[in-house]
Amino acid sequence: MTRSRAATTAGALAIACALSVPTSAFAKGPGGSQFDVEGSNQKDGGKTLESRIVYSGSTGGSKGTRSGGFTPVGDWSPPACWYEPKWTPDEFAKEFQKDWDIPNASGVGEAYNLAKEHYKNGQPYKDFNKSETGKGMWWDAVRDRGREESGDPAAFACDTATFWVENGETPNVKNAVTPEILAQLAYSRIKVPDTEITLAPEDVTKVNLPTWAWLDKATFKEVSVTAALDVAGLDISATTTAKPVSLKLEPGTSDAVTYPASGECRLNDDDSIGAPYAKGKARETPSCGIKYLRSSGDGTYKLRATITWQVDWTGTGGTGGDLPDGTFGTTQDITVQEIQSVNR
Incomplete structure (x- = not known):
């Protein structure tokens, strides 16, 4: 030929x-x-159009919370x-x-x-x-x-x-299915919860007053998704796990400073981030937080909190390894007011 x-x-x-x-x-x-066939007997759905891969785990986020898929760091993307x-x-x-x-x-x-x-x-x-x-x-x-x-x-x-x-x-x-390919496909289906950080003061703060930010260990935990072939006689599966490792704070204005200066708060030894505010800490500098230098006037600043998730996987046959980190962030409105003084 x-x-x-x-x-x-x-x-x-x-x-x-x-x-x-x-x-x-x-x-x-x-x-x-693809071949555009006018007048052919088309159908939507059915076994021939569906993958035989099934997913389980954190594919829908945590119950009662909004959630979304994270974005890979760098140029990599799942298949x-x-x-x-x-x-x-x-x-x-x-x-x-x-x-x-x-x-x-x-x-x-x-x-x-x-x-x-x-x-x-x-x-x-x-x-x-x-x-x-x-x-x-x-x-x-x-x-x-x-x-x-x-x-x-x-x-x-x-x-x-x-x-x-x-x-x-x-x-x-x-891209033929292997445990690693399944791990990458599971990566794209992981849903992580919104980054709902705790602030003190909450929502409304004052100019030049440090705002403390933290995430408790109980609400800041790893999530995973397992992908497996639903084919008799073929045992191929992988579990991809994402663990939160840091919190990035972006104040929403250049008239602010962050703690630490990079704005990236790392994981503590007990898997929490930052430290809760408590009475008597008003003069202390938070390990994770923000200080706004100018009032937000009649509006608000958009504080963005982004979690970086470290991702790895394990699969059948003793396989496993690392996948690129992922990030997922949300915003919340912060009102910053001037400190009122009384002149006598």
Whole structure:
């Protein structure tokens, strides 16, 4: 086969596979390729469009609190697409054949014939590898739905057509599911609580009066998410854990000083941050806090409190390691008033 013929075949196979797994807007297929098929029998949802990865743990935040996903520090981001085991031979045969009722779609005949040769007629697979039932599975590409809908190009980078993998083997394909890939996917689903720091004075403070800030150990704790393949006979899972390690205070104005000067309050030995204000400490300097130098007038300053979370993971087979730190911050309104004096 010449190089041009091989390229044509590969392209046709990608289109052929794409036609077998449609979505509501496109026929989206294995390898992440898309083929706009007007008039085709589209569907939204269903097993063929869903990942077989299940998540448990802190995926919804703490009960009774607002929460959100944290932002990785640096340029790293979790996978926007990946490959995972999707079908047994019988399941793939059904998926492959049931969605080909696409009237008047240009090029479908050639694409179908090439894909049929590839997966059914022995070039190289025969009858969807049914003779290997129980010995492996067909793997396919899955996209992160949110990043796909936002048009993130990374969601469309998995362009390898459906391929066969024997049980116990790791595919030599980037972003094929491993414990580490599962750990990265779990990272993107961790929800952490709002950074509700305790302040003294609370909400309203005075010019040149230090405001103490702290987080108690009881409310400042680690969270984790476990990602696992829900596929019989394949035990692949990973747990990603995020532990809070520091609090960054940003006063919302340049007319302020922070304690410490960097504005970053580190974790204490007892896993708390800062120190609670108590009567008799008015003349002391807080280990974590802010002093505003100018009144907020008729408005407020937006105090931003950002937690840095240190992230690591453990997985099946004794695997594990570190992932990039994540940050998550929230803001609260602070009113700063002038100290009133009485002249006699």
